[in-house]
Amino acid sequence: MRLSFKIEGGDFTQAGQASSEVKKVLKQLGIDAKTIKNIVIALYEAEVNIVAHAYRGTIDVEIDDKKITIRLTDEGPGIPDIEMAMKEGFSTASKKVREMGFGAGMGLPNIKKNTDLMDIKSTVGVGTELIMVNYF
Ligand SMILES: Nc1ncnc2c1ncn2[C@@H]1O[C@H](COP(=O)(O)OP(=O)(O)O)[C@@H](O)[C@H]1O
Ligand SMILES: [Mg+2]
Structure with a gap:
């Protein structure tokens, strides 16, 4: 199964749409609650990052019987030092973003x-690609 979403930078009302839709689908598929929780947390954070840090992005979700693969690509400033960003x-x-309760660096x-x-993977001045996989 494939799902796809678009996100606009700066629009915090959109952050959470993909993760709640994916949550619904995974529940319907009978995936265990702990696994769903992990996926929803990770996807929510990734959505927020596009809204907070990029201009626009696309989320592509692929679900098979063993795993979920989520690919987020954005057009944005990119990340100059990924090792630092991971800290x-x-x-x-x-x-402005911090005042809205985001930007804790977690x-x-x-x-x-x-x-x-x-x-x-990220290219400064171009954008960022994040791929995440969770096994069921
Ligand atoms: N999609 C993105 N585009 C550009 N920069 C990003 C992106 N995602 C993360 N970053 C950079 O990595 C940093 C750390 O991200 P994160 O751990 O989510 O913390 P936070 O979003 O709270 O700042 C961000 O502050 C930003 O500098
Ligand atoms: Mg973030």
Whole structure:
């Protein structure tokens, strides 16, 4: 099964749409609650990152009988130092974003913790691609 979503940067009302839709589908498929929770946390953080840090993005979800693969690609400023960005508490979020309650710098570390595989590639000035996989 494949699902696809579009996200606009800056629109925090959209963050959470893909993760709640994916949650619904995984429940219908009878995936265990703990696995669903991990996937929803990781996808929510990844959606927020596109809204908070990029201009626009696409989310492609592929579900088979063994795993879920989620690929998020965005057009945005990119990440100059991925190792640094992965550190707990590291954030370049704007004051405006922090005032809305985002930008604690825990998104990427939480994505790492809640997925079985995570791969992030980024080109400064172009955008970022994040792939995450959870096995059922
Ligand atoms: N899609 C993205 N595009 C550009 N920069 C990003 C993206 N995702 C993450 N980053 C960078 O990595 C940092 C850390 O991300 P994260 O751990 O989610 O923390 P936070 O979003 O709270 O700042 C961000 O502050 C930002 O600098
Ligand atoms: Mg984040």
